[in-house]
Amino acid sequence: MLKELNPLIHSQLRLAIMTLLVSVEEADFSYLKEQTNATSGNLSVQLDKLSNAGYIKITKEFVGKKTRTSCRLTEEGKRAMEEYIEILKSYLNL
Amino acid sequence: MLKELNPLIHSQLRLAIMTLLVSVEEADFSYLKEQTNATSGNLSVQLDKLSNAGYIKITKEFVGKKTRTSCRLTEEGKRAMEEYIEILKSYLNL
DNA sequence: ATAAACAAGTTTATTTTATAAACCAAATAA
DNA sequence: TTATTTGGTTTATAAAATAAACTTGTTTAT
Numbered sequence: 627m628l629k630e631l632n633p634l635i636h637s638q639l640r641l642a643i644m645t646l647l648v649s650v651e652e653a654d655f656s657y658l659k660e661q662t663n664a665t666s667g668n669l670s671v672q673l674d675k676l677s678n679a680g681y682i683k684i685t686k687e688f689v690g691k692k693t694r695t696s697c698r699l700t701e702e703g704k705r706a707m708e709e710y711i712e713i714l715k716s717y718l719n720l
Numbered sequence: 721m722l723k724e725l726n727p728l729i730h731s732q733l734r735l736a737i738m739t740l741l742v743s744v745e746e747a748d749f750s751y752l753k754e755q756t757n758a759t760s761g762n763l764s765v766q767l768d769k770l771s772n773a774g775y776i777k778i779t780k781e782f783v784g785k786k787t788r789t790s791c792r793l794t795e796e797g798k799r800a801m802e803e804y805i806e807i808l809k810s811y812l813n814l
Numbered sequence: 815a816t817a818a819a820c821a822a823g824t825t826t827a828t829t830t831t832a833t834a835a836a837c838c839a840a841a842t843a844a
Numbered sequence: 845t846t847a848t849t850t851g852g853t854t855t856a857t858a859a860a861a862t863a864a865a866c867t868t869g870t871t872t873a874t
Binding site (some may be wrong): 638642649659663711715717719720 | 721722724725727730732735736739742743754755757783804808809811812813814
């Protein structure tokens with residue numbers, strides 16, 4: 627029996643966000659939008675979900691007069707991602 | 721920019737089906753159902769989608785008096801799966 | 815100074831997808 | 845003979861993803 631891939635991570639966009647955050651440690655909204663090619667709305671919604679799940683921490687600050695929304699993985703998010711990757715490897719025997 | 725993971729393969733259940741078919745070459749409905757833990761209805765629907773996409777070939781035959789539905793990857797399906805795996809690897813730098 | 819365009823998002827509505835429930839036909843067991 | 849199981853399909857419901865519309869404030873051009 628195959629193990630279940632955490633559905634909170636598995637969605638197209640959330641997986642992209644999580645893998646980006648694994649490699650860069652911190653990323654802001656615009657960067658994530660560029661890299662994933664997502665619409666703002668979709669990105670906003672999916673970031674909320676990851677945040678509500680406790681997988682990422684979202685910080686809003688002012689840089690000069692502009693707002694900046696940046697995200698980073700939490701410890702829980704890192705663990706969830708590692709587990710996800712392990713299961714994925716078992717799927718694809720990598 | 722991240723490449724897009726083929727959404728036809730990326731769904732939880734369809735990915736499970738495809739990875740199983742990569743390793744076993746041929747599998748019947750019951751086997752897929754056991755291995756994926758899916759409901760019959762969901763499995764039926766997702767097999768249809770993969771079939772309509774040309775990624776798998778579904779064969780229905782009689783074994784004795786019982787019907788048997790078995791599936792195998794098409795060449796197109798194999799290619800799509802290889803591409804999917806390559807993109808996934810690039811996500812997770814494996 | 816004011817209007818037009820832009821940035822950085824959020825909210826809401828629509829579409830797509832996944833899942834489950836109900837159903838069906840044939841075979842086997844009690 | 846009447847349940848029960850096997851092997852599914854179809855249809856209805858729930859959840860998710862996506863896009864479109866909107867908001868708030870900023871910069872730029874006139």
